[in-house]
Amino acid sequence: MKNNKSIKNAIDSVKQALNVFKPKPELTLTEWAEQSFYVSKERSSRPGFYSADNAPYQREMVDITLDENIQYVSYMLSAQSGKNMCQELILGYHIEHNPCGMMYVMPTEKDAKGLIDEKIDPFLRDNKNISRKFKGHKRRWDFLQFDGGFCNITSASSSSAVHGHSVRVAIMDECDQYQKQDIFQLIDKRTTSFTNKLVL
Numbered sequence: 553m554k555n556n557k558s559i560k561n562a563i564d565s566v567k568q569a570l571n572v573f574k575p576k577p578e579l580t581l582t583e584w585a586e587q588s589f590y591v592s593k594e595r596s597s598r599p600g601f602y603s604a605d606n607a608p609y610q611r612e613m614v615d616i617t618l619d620e621n622i623q624y625v626s627y628m629l630s631a632q633s634g635k636n637m638c639q640e641l642i643l644g645y646h647i648e649h650n651p652c653g654m655m656y657v658m659p660t661e662k663d664a665k666g667l668i669d670e671k672i673d674p675f676l677r678d679n680k681n682i683s684r685k686f687k688g689h690k691r692r693w694d695f696l697q698f699d700g701g702f703c704n705i706t707s708a709s710s711s712s713a714v715h716g717h718s719v720r721v722a723i724m725d726e727c728d729q730y731q732k733q734d735i736f737q738l739i740d741k742r743t744t745s746f747t748n749k750l751v752l
Contacts, residue, residue: 581618586602588648590675592674595674607637613638623748623749636725643703644679647682647701655742656725657739663707694706710732714738715738719743721750
């Protein structure tokens with residue numbers, strides 16, 4: 553009887569160990585967000601786990617970015633339509649599930665620093681599944697390193713600000729406020745090494 557119990561315990565241990573090698577179920581970015589992404593109180597009057605039902609049009613806005621046949625995505629929205637939330641979801645998903653080199657470009661250095669304080673720091677505080685990826689890595693205000701990748705936070709105020717890193721994902725925010733129009737081409741050049749790039 554004792555041997556049978558030992559055998560059963562051994563089998564259970566092996567099954568548990570093998571679960572590590574099970575492939576993760578494929579989720580859309582929206583499905584991941586609804587299961588895993590907590591919206592901070594600083595970001596919404598309804599903090600809590602993200603729900604696409606609050607803004608159903610956002611589903612396609614974020615899900616399309618995981619289609620490797622699509623390299624360029626552009627949003628044209630009115631103010632307070634959830635663009636920044638979509639960008640945060642895309643950033644968070646890649647940090648947790650598809651780490652790579654990324655660049656997040658704001659119009660000015662002041663805007664870039666505001667991005668950290670007002671958006672990125674709160675979502676890292678409230679999403680431990682994402683913030684644990686940063687453990688053991690050095691951090692500067694403009695360069696976030698995490699397991700398997702990094703995010704360069706920079707401004708579009710000068711050409712030199714977007715040089716220096718090859719990235720697979722480039723997120724550009726408030727593009728209508730960019731002073732240098734050639735900055736778009738310069739940012740795109742940072743992604744040319746990747747066939748599965750995403751320029752947003």
